[in-house]
Amino acid sequence: MGLLELCEKYFNTTNLYEVLQITEKATEKEVKKAYHKLSLKVHPDRVNDAEKLEATEKFKVLGGVHAILSDKDKRYLYDTKKTVDEDDDDVLKDKDWMFYWRLLFKKVTEESIKAYEKEYIGSDEEKKDLKNAYIAGKGDMDYIVDQVQFARSEHEPRIRGILTEMIDQGEIPAFKIFTHEPAKKRQRRHAKENCESMEAEELKESLGLNSGANSLELMIKQKQESRDKQMDSFLDNLATKYGGKSEGTKRKATAKSEATGKNKRKKK
Template sequence: MGLLELCRQAFGARDLYQVLGVRREASGDEVRRGYHKVSLRVHPDRAAPAEKDEATRLFQILGKVYAVLSDQEQRALYDQQGIVDEESTVLTQDRNWEEYWRLLFKKITVKDIEDFEAKYKDSAEELADIKAAYMDFTGDMDKIMESVLCVDVRDEPRIKKIIQDAINSGELPSYKAFIKETKQKMNARKRKAEQEAKEAEKSREELGLGTGDDDLKALIQSRNENRKKEMDDFLSQMEAKYGNKSKKGGKKGMK
């Protein structure tokens, strides 16, 4: 069975870009992040024993999709003719897809997250991300706070000041959602953050967790599905953005 048909059966989509959740015009890095984000959710290591075989199958299909879209010639063929060369070495070579995945993505540890947060906050990169989030979400602080890495309710005054300064300087437009945000909305966001912090602490105490990598994994697994998805997305962004690069001369990961 060909790759396109496998994608239709497994993911309900025959378009390779749709499988990874990216635009057809996506850059190589965007395709890579899309692959990582989707594959992280079906990784065999995260599946229940009874679901491991199916997770492995889905994981292998995703690996093949990425292998095609990350190969310049194969992607061009697919874009131009809508077909996949099933006989190409990209798909026919004997490959361990989990090893391939690990070559692409560095495993993120608790220390990595802490080190990254220390370097990221108040950096030029964070500043750019905040401004981009403001534009993407037309000033909606709920979505901005969910989008920017490593921020919590304590960072909100700092985030708002950065945005307001950029508005005052004319760098950013003045969106009503930001300028006229109601106290009700602000308080609701604060209450939600405080409740989530309490739930996280309660889960940690109930499970007797510390701060190790296995403890982080157990804590994630103890949360409800929505919060688990958000944490998966965060780890996906971290691993895809700062994981090992396959190209010579690329970044080797966070240091």
């Protein structure tokens, strides 16, 4: 499947500019910024396991789109013929898009996230995102806080103020679910956020992480290592059940047998 077909599949458009949510007049800096923003939303390390497969595919497509729009010759070809070169058409071929991403952007740390949050909150970009999420979710605050970055419960009064002003000015419709949100619905949302926050802190504590610059990176690394160990254990169990003990299991059994023999000799 070619790049334009994948854009249609995952982003409902074959227009590369629409995929990145920018205009054809966007500068190289604006192209990079748009790519960064969208790729963070689907970065495989930042989504849950159920979303990881689709997020990975979207991540690859975004990389392919950026690779074309950030190259003057490739972008000119696309702008004039609305097509892409055959060499760029298959973004699923052997190219490490994660490595490509890391070359463009520095590692994500808690400090960089906080700096971005400070810049984002109260900006025109946040207001645009709030407006789009409000319309797409038909005023449902549960949907809005899931879609808009840093939209935690502590920001809800401010967010409601921004959206209410837009309603008063006629920019967006007044959905009842927003203007008269049931108290129990709001309480469930806040309880869910508190629960997720506690789980995150417990995970960080169990991994021995603090709030330092590398804690987020280490947390991701530790989770990956944990998944790898779980997979090794799973494969060992399969090998034991269906094909005899795996090499790893054999080594463990041998070590255990030797240790048992030594203990018996000591007792004698």
